[in-house]
Amino acid sequence: xxxxxxxxxxxxxxxxxxxxxxxxxxxxxxxxxxxxxxxxxxxxxxxxxxxxxxxxxxxxxxxxxxxxxxxxxxxxxxxxxxxxxxxxxxxxxxxxxxxxxxxxxxxxxxxxxxxxxxxxxxxxxxxxxxxxxxxxxxxxxxxxxxxxxxxxxxxxxxxxxxxxxxxxxxxxxx
Amino acid sequence: xxxxxxxxxxxxxxxxxxxxxxxxxxxxxxxxxxxxxxxxxxxxxxxxxxxxxxxxxxxxxxxxxxxxxxxxxxxxxxxxxxxxxxxxxxxxxxxxxxxxxxxxxxxxxxxxxxxxxxxxxxxxxxxxxxxxxxxxxxxxxxxxxxxxxxxxxxxxxxxxxxxxxxxxxxxxxxxxxxxxxxxxxxxxxxxxxxxxxxxxxxxxxxxxxxxxxxxxxxxxxxxxxxxxxxxxxxxxxxxxxxxxxxxxxxxxxxxxxxxxxxxxxxxxxxxxxxxxxxxxxxxxxxxxxxxxxxxxxxxxxxxxxxxxxxxxxxxxxxxxxxxxxxxxxxxxxxxxxxxxxxxxxxxxxxxxxxxxxxxxxxxxxxxxxxxxxxxxxxxxxxxxxxxxxxxxxxxxxxxxxxxxxxxxxxxxxxxxxxxxxxxxxxxxxxxxxxxxxxxxxxxxxxxxxxxxxxxxxxxxxxxxxxxxxxxxxxxxxxxxxxxxxxxxxxxxxxxxxxxxxxxxxxxxxxxxxxxxxxxxxxxxxxxxxxxxxxxxxxxxxxxxxxxxxxxxxxxxxxxxxxxxxxxxxxxxxxxxxxxxxxxxxxxxxxxxxxxxxxxxxxxxxxxxxxxxxxxxxxxxxxxxxxxxxxxxxxxxxxxxxxxxxxxxxxxxxxxxxxxxxxxxxxxxxxxxxxxxxxxxxxxxxxxxxxxxxxxxxxxxxxxxxxxxxxxxxxxxxxxxxxxxxxxxxxxxxxxxxxxxxxxxxxxxxxxxxxxxxxxxxxxxxxxxxxxxxxxxxxxxxx
Numbered sequence: 001x002x003x004x005x006x007x008x009x010x011x012x013x014x015x016x017x018x019x020x021x022x023x024x025x026x027x028x029x030x031x032x033x034x035x036x037x038x039x040x041x042x043x044x045x046x047x048x049x050x051x052x053x054x055x056x057x058x059x060x061x062x063x064x065x066x067x068x069x070x071x072x073x074x075x076x077x078x079x080x081x082x083x084x085x086x087x088x089x090x091x092x093x094x095x096x097x098x099x100x101x102x103x104x105x106x107x108x109x110x111x112x113x114x115x116x117x118x119x120x121x122x123x124x125x126x127x128x129x130x131x132x133x134x135x136x137x138x139x140x141x142x143x144x145x146x147x148x149x150x151x152x153x154x155x156x157x158x159x160x161x162x163x164x165x166x167x168x169x170x171x172x173x174x
Numbered sequence: 175x176x177x178x179x180x181x182x183x184x185x186x187x188x189x190x191x192x193x194x195x196x197x198x199x200x201x202x203x204x205x206x207x208x209x210x211x212x213x214x215x216x217x218x219x220x221x222x223x224x225x226x227x228x229x230x231x232x233x234x235x236x237x238x239x240x241x242x243x244x245x246x247x248x249x250x251x252x253x254x255x256x257x258x259x260x261x262x263x264x265x266x267x268x269x270x271x272x273x274x275x276x277x278x279x280x281x282x283x284x285x286x287x288x289x290x291x292x293x294x295x296x297x298x299x300x301x302x303x304x305x306x307x308x309x310x311x312x313x314x315x316x317x318x319x320x321x322x323x324x325x326x327x328x329x330x331x332x333x334x335x336x337x338x339x340x341x342x343x344x345x346x347x348x349x350x351x352x353x354x355x356x357x358x359x360x361x362x363x364x365x366x367x368x369x370x371x372x373x374x375x376x377x378x379x380x381x382x383x384x385x386x387x388x389x390x391x392x393x394x395x396x397x398x399x400x401x402x403x404x405x406x407x408x409x410x411x412x413x414x415x416x417x418x419x420x421x422x423x424x425x426x427x428x429x430x431x432x433x434x435x436x437x438x439x440x441x442x443x444x445x446x447x448x449x450x451x452x453x454x455x456x457x458x459x460x461x462x463x464x465x466x467x468x469x470x471x472x473x474x475x476x477x478x479x480x481x482x483x484x485x486x487x488x489x490x491x492x493x494x495x496x497x498x499x500x501x502x503x504x505x506x507x508x509x510x511x512x513x514x515x516x517x518x519x520x521x522x523x524x525x526x527x528x529x530x531x532x533x534x535x536x537x538x539x540x541x542x543x544x545x546x547x548x549x550x551x552x553x554x555x556x557x558x559x560x561x562x563x564x565x566x567x568x569x570x571x572x573x574x575x576x577x578x579x580x581x582x583x584x585x586x587x588x589x590x591x592x593x594x595x596x597x598x599x600x601x602x603x604x605x606x607x608x609x610x611x612x613x614x615x616x617x618x619x620x621x622x623x624x625x626x627x628x629x630x631x632x633x634x635x636x637x638x639x640x641x642x643x644x645x646x647x648x649x650x651x652x653x654x655x656x657x658x659x660x661x662x663x664x665x666x667x668x669x670x671x672x673x674x675x676x677x678x679x680x681x682x683x684x685x686x687x688x689x690x691x692x693x694x695x696x697x698x699x700x701x702x703x704x705x706x707x708x709x710x711x712x713x714x715x716x717x718x719x720x721x722x723x724x725x726x727x728x729x730x731x732x733x734x735x736x737x738x739x740x741x742x743x744x745x746x747x748x749x750x751x752x753x754x755x756x757x758x759x760x761x762x763x764x765x766x767x768x769x770x771x772x773x774x775x776x777x778x779x780x781x782x783x784x785x786x787x788x789x790x791x792x793x794x795x796x797x798x799x800x801x802x803x804x805x806x807x808x809x810x811x812x813x814x815x816x817x818x819x820x821x822x823x824x825x826x827x828x829x830x831x832x833x834x835x836x837x838x839x840x841x842x843x844x845x846x847x848x849x850x851x852x853x854x855x856x857x858x859x860x861x862x863x864x865x866x867x868x869x870x871x872x873x874x875x876x877x878x879x880x881x882x883x884x885x886x887x888x889x890x891x892x893x894x895x896x897x898x899x900x901x902x903x904x905x906x907x908x909x910x911x912x913x914x915x916x917x918x919x920x921x922x923x924x925x926x927x928x929x930x931x932x933x934x935x936x937x938x939x940x941x942x943x944x945x946x947x948x949x950x951x952x953x954x955x956x
Contacts, residue, residue, distance in 0.1 A: 003239050004287075040206035041199020043415070045365040046448040050860035053365055081199035090198060098193035101825035104833065105654030106196030107203060107366040107415025132868040139860065141365050141416050142654045144836025145868040146876070147829055 010074050014039065015083025023070040029063075030054045032070035033080060041081035041110050045139070052138035055111035056080050062118045064137075081110035084117055093117045096155035097148070104142030112138040116152050125156055182734040183667040184888050187825040190659040191678055192413075192652075201413040204369035204385040205445050212371070213242055215431055215444035216289035218279040218296050219453060220271030223305035223523035223853025224320070227267060227298060230279055235295040240288030243437045244296070245280040250433050252399040256391055256423045258625045260330075260490035262321055265399060265429030271300070272320055272488035273523050274853045275453030277426040282434040282442050305523040305853045309460070309485035312520045320488065320521040330486045330519040331497035333780060337573045338512030343477025346511075347468030351548035354464045356919040357537035359485065360845040361457035362530055363865055366415020368454055372431030373441040380436070381408045384428050387417040387651045388691030391624070393683045395424040400432055411681035417653040418837070419529040422693045423456050423491050452858035456528025457847060459496055459519070460485040461537040467545040473553055473560045475546075476511040478504070480538060484519040484527075491528035493519045495783060499534025502784030504542055505572035506615035507583035507791050508564035513573050523853050529693060531837055532616065532898040540920070543612040543903030548916060556600070557611045557907060558591050561793070568881075575776025579788050580891070582817030582881030583613060586793035589815040589877045594795035601911070606800050607810075610908025613793045616896030617786035618819075618886065619696025621774040630768035632700035633687030636665060636708045638763035642736075642750030644669070644676045649689030650701045651681050655894050656826040657697045661705050663822055664887060668709025669716060670733015671749045687766070695892030698822065699788060700769035702887025707767030715763060719756035720747070788883045788891045791817040794835070794900035798908040805928030807909055809839065809872035812901055816876070819883035819891035827893045831876035834897035840866050842902045844921055 007022040014037055021036040028047075033039050033056065042065060045051035049067040056065045057079035084091040090098075093116045097103050112135060119126055119134040126134065131152045132145075140148060153159035195201040232244045247268030255261040266277050279296050283289035306312040306320060312328040320328050344350060370384040380402055386392050389409040397404040414421070427444040434442040446454060466479040482500050486493045501515030515538075530536075550560040566572065568581045590611065591597065600609050623631055635647040646665055652658040662676035679685055689701060713733070720738055721728035730740050739746040757763050775785030797810040814835050821827040844864050848856045857863055876897075882889035906917045915930040 034206075035208075038208075039199075040202070043203070043366070044205065045367070045415075046860050048448070048859065048861075050448075051365055085198060090194065094194070094197040098189055098197045101187075101190075101829045103190065103193050103196040104656075104829055105364070105366070105414060105416040106201055107364070109196060110199050113197065136867040136869045139365060139865060139867060141363055141418070141837075141865065142833050143829060144832035144834075144874065145871050146832040146836075146874060147825075149868070 008071055010070055012073060013077040015079060025071060027070045028066050029068040029070045029073050030065035033065060033078070039080050039082050043107055043110055045108065051108065052115065053108045053111045055114045055138060057114060057118060060121070062115050081114060084113065091117055092155040093120065093152070096151040100147050100151040100154055102143060102147040102151040108138060108140045112140060112148060116155065119152070120156055125158060126152070181667060183663050183673055184822050185820070186823065188663065188673060188823055190656055191662045191673070191676065192658050203366060203413045203415050204371065204383055207371050207383055207412065209371065209373060209441040212441040212443055213282040213284065213434070213438060214286040214289050215280055215282045215434055215442050216286065216293050217277050217426060217430060217444065218293045220267070220274060220276045220278050222271060222300055222302050223274050223307065224303040225271045225300040226303060227269060227271060227278060228301055229299040231297040234297065235281060235292045238288065238292040238295050240284040241281055241292045242284065243282045243434050245430060245434055245437070247278070250399050250429055254395045254399055254424060255490050256388070256624065257490060257492055257494050260494055262490050265426050273525050274855070275525060276488065280430040280434065282438060307522055307524065307849060307851060307853050309483055309520045309522055312522045313483065313518065320523060324521070328521045330490055330493045330521050332518045333497045333501060334516040335501060335574065335780060336514040340477050340479050340512045340514040343512035344468045346470055346476050348471040349549045349552035350466060350468040351545040352466045353545055353548060353918060354462070355541035355544070357461045357463070357540055358920045359458050359460040359527060359847040360530065360841050361452060361455050361847050362418040362420030363451065363860065363863065364416030364418060364420055367446040367448060367451045368421065368425055368427060369443070369445040370428045370431045371441060371443045372435040374432065374435040374439065379406050379408065380432055381410065382428055382432055383410045383412055385414050385421055386411055386428070387414065387421045387653050387693065389651060389681050389683055390649065390688050390690055392424050392428055396428065396432055399429055400436070408682070408684040411651055414651065414653050417692065418531045419533060419693065420456055422529055422691060425454060448860060449858045452855055452863070453525050455487065455525035455847070456491050458530040458536065458841065459527040459534070461500065463538060463541045465541040465545045467542065467549050469549045469553060473550065473555045473563045474511065475508055475564050478510050478513045478542070480515045482515065482517040482538065484517060486519040486521055487524045487526040488521060489526040491526050492533065496534040498780055498783040500538050502574060503535035503615065503617065504538050505574050505576065506566050506578055506789060507581065507613050508561065509566045510573045524849055531834065532895045535616065536899050536902065539614050539899045540902045543900065544906050544916065544918065547907045547910065558587055558596060561587060561611070561613050575781050576785055577774060579885060580819055580881035580883040581791055582879040583791035583793065585879045586791055586815035586817055587613065589879065590793045590795035590813045593813040593875060593877065594797060596795060606802060606912055607798070608908045608911030609795060609797050610904040610906065610911055611793065611795045612900035612903040612907060613791070614896060614899035616790050616892060616899065617694055617784065618699040618788040618790060618892040619786055620694045621785040621787060622771055622782050623690055630770050631696070632689045632704045632769040634661060634701065634704040634708050634767045635687055636712060636765050638712060638753050640754050640757050642671070642675055642748070642753060644671050646676055646678045647686045648678055648680050648701065649686040650697050651689070651692040653692045655692070655697070655830060656823065657692065657701060660698055660701060660822060664702055664705035665709045668706060669713050670738055672736035675736065695895045698890055699886055699892060702822070702890055703769045704767035706887050708765045711765035712763065715756045715760050716752050719759040720752050722759065723755055787885050788819065790891045790893065790896040792896045792900050794904045796901065796904040796908045798905060798912055800909055800912045800927070802913055802931055805924030805931065807922065807924065807927060809905065812839070812872055812874040814874060814876050814897055814901070815879055816893060816897045817879040817881045817891070818893040819886045820880050820889035821878050822888060822890050824878055827878055828876040830893040831897040832874060834895065835874050835901050836866065836871050838898040838901035839872060841920060842905045842922055846921055
């Protein structure tokens with residue numbers, strides 16, 4: 001009706017589930033994920049590959065979904081923030097980000113946590129410099145990155161949770 | 175305001191109530207909302223910096239497939255502005271476009287692409303007018319007026335205030351620094367672009383979901399501009415992806431989606447592109463500042479005089495306040511012998527400036543703290559020592575009549591002195607490496623609301639359910655700082671429930687009590703006081719009911735994290751049982767609390783602007799390394815100590831300090847909103863504008879000082895804006911320590927540093943008067 005090229009059917013393995021999505025040839029992977037599949041956890045901050053909020057894993061590697069065409073990912077295994085949790089438990093990166101206060105507004109953090117999870121997958125004990133390097137494509141405007149770096153150190157078991165005074169146990173006086 | 179009792183929740187490093195929603199991607203932000211039959215809106219923007227709009231022809235646009243409705247300024251011409259005294263904005267410009275990017279028309283279409291294509295089919299006839307880009311030129315120009323109804327030329331606001339005899343003060347001085355500074359403009363760049371959805375339903379109720387940090391003011395202005403009763407307008411702020419002051423004005427998109435929904439009977443969404451976020455701006459005002467700071471022989475600040483030219487951009491926004499803040503917020507943490515300031519905000523044909531984190535006071539703070547070091551150096555005084563000697567103290571009035579209650583500034587200085595190894599290392603690091611320090615003060619909310627009224631500035635409603643669930647209705651805007659969690663922490667502290675059993679319903683004008691918004695660092699302080707009040711009312715009922723059951727005095731009963739008990743006895747029950755007893759005794763349980771404005775401030779015109787119920791204090795020390803060959807400087811570490819009164823949650827307070835230091839560092843190092851002579855932004859994208867990545871951001875140490883404010887909730891004061899200020903002058907002062915030059919213009923590009931290093935040693939030409947320097951600086955920049 002809008003005089004556009006015909007939509008193309010693509011098949012994605014999105015967080016372990018098969019999706020058949022009709023997308024325009026011009027659609028980005030981010031648009032396919034957010035608007036066609038309805039998984040809104042991946043964010044659009046700039047729509048031109050500058051901010052990293054749209055970062056997802058494509059066959060295990062972090063990519064910027066806002067500058068990737070959806071049709072080029074036919075059949076790919078895509079992991080978004082919604083797919084990071086497993087077996088009813090959040091990913092250690094997600095838990096650490098929450099615990100360490102790394103989530104201020106949270107908008108950049110879907111992409112940030114995806115980049116962090118990908119880092120720990122290939123390098124389980126990264127140094128602080130390696131963490132900074134791996135997250136340098138994800139812009140955060142709230143935190144000054146400090147708590148994010150700490151969270152990745154916690155998630156990788158290199159910083160102790162006890163220092164962070166985790167939440168109290170339920171129902172009894174402290 | 176605090177108990178002597180042991181704290182169970184307050185002061186602990188608890189998780190946020192909504193942290194895992196954010197961690198899992200479940201949190202719904204404005205652009206995540208999709209309504210049935212929703213249309214998409216795009217806004218046409220002026221390609222001219224200054225142009226009269228003669229005619230808009232939509233005929234080609236309306237024929238474009240997918241277009242459903244169009245909108246132009248004359249359909250909703252009512253002028254508005256966040257400050258009720260300066261309503262000079264229109265949802266879409268009806269008469270004139272005042273900057274490249276000013277909103278001119280809007281389209282609603284079946285999808286975003288159709289709307290975008292349709293914009294190109296709108297024919298606008300402009301009469302191009304000469305633009306005023308340079309503020310000094312705008313100040314001089316009388317013939318061309320950006321706002322025809324301005325009382326005086328292109329002046330947005332002029333403030334001149336004097337306290338004590340400044341001239342006599344300078345006569346007593348042993349050392350005077352007299353210098354001109356330039357603070358470049360910068361913008362917020364929240365990672366979430368502005369987004370709004372309007373839905374006008376068949377019953378005549380308008381709902382607007384918006385990424386705003388001021389739902390209440392948006393509510394008021396929507397009602398006024400759209401001529402709908404306030405009771406028929408509902409504003410909901412979903413999860414918000416960062417703001418920093420950049421979402422604290424009503425914006426064109428909120429009016430456009432609302433009006434287009436009224437025209438079409440369908441929901442309408444508008445999402446700004448990143449480029450449009452740069453046009454929306456409302457960021458840091460560029461300021462040209464002449465500062466004269468005089469010290470007595472003993473280093474006492476005898477006299478301070480400033481003249482400030484503020485580049486306001488095209489509209490007023492909060493500009494009236496900015497012109498005041500540029501002078502009013504400088505009068506601590508140091509005692510001034512005499513003080514005079516003269517600040518002028520002018521309109522220019524550029525995106526409007528507004529309140530960026532540390533509104534109005536970051537720029538003069540930079541100038542003052544550097545000038546203070548310049549003067550102290552002439553006396554051979556250590557920078558920390560001169561700041562100590564001028565400490566204003568606690569429970570004192572500043573020279574401009576603001577009441578300071580608690581003040582932990584000396585402890586902040588002590589901490590950064592120790593942490594940086596100042597005593598052992600200052601002046602001993604060799605050429606190219608240096609230490610610098612600076613201090614600052616900031617408000618914890620403004621004593622007065624932006625529109626005068628006798629009602630509370632913040633309110634809270636709490637409902638207790640017999641299930642043990644505590645539902646808290648809070649109108650406060652969480653912009654990432656954690657204001658969704660603060661009510662849960664404070665109510666749980668007061669009534670003994672587990673904070674995780676609190677549901678905090680937030681920022682929905684139909685459901686939650688009025689809170690004026692997330693600005694001026696007011697939320698934790700004011701919302702907190704409201705929470706404590708509501709909590710104590712409920713605790714009175716809970717403890718009375720439990721006391722009756724156990725036959726003990728109510729005063730002996732305590733509650734903690736879901737258990738109600740009498741210490742050192744076996745008497746104990748769950749919070750849920752206690753609520754049931756109270757409900758049986760008193761009926762349905764609920765309570766409200768509010769924060770009311772108190773009378774504060776100086777007894778003169780403008781004396782209430784800058785008046786705050788409490789002030790926060792900060793000191794930063796910075797260590798830099800400078801390469802004299804390239805001019806490239808790096809920050810080795812920032813030590814930031816901040817007096818927040820009481821850290822309700824130290825993790826969240828540290829986060830605010832760290833985020834502030836980062837943002838200040840960014841302004842010192844790289845950020846600048848600069849324009850071509852035509853008024854076109856030089857690079858409205860994150861790549862061109864550049865903000866620091868994890869690799870650019872220096873290592874920093876956040877240190878909390880708790881002075882326990884007598885008025886704040888559990889002693890708390892602000893933490894979100896104050897800690898931004900000192901890092902900028904501290905870097906400049908550290909670079910001086912490293913290589914002996916004074917950086918007086920932001921950002922501190924290596925090129926500037928190198929030029930100054932090369933000039934060093936050459937005799938300086940006589941300094942021309944400030945007006946000439948300001949105009950020369952402006953011309954060379956344009």
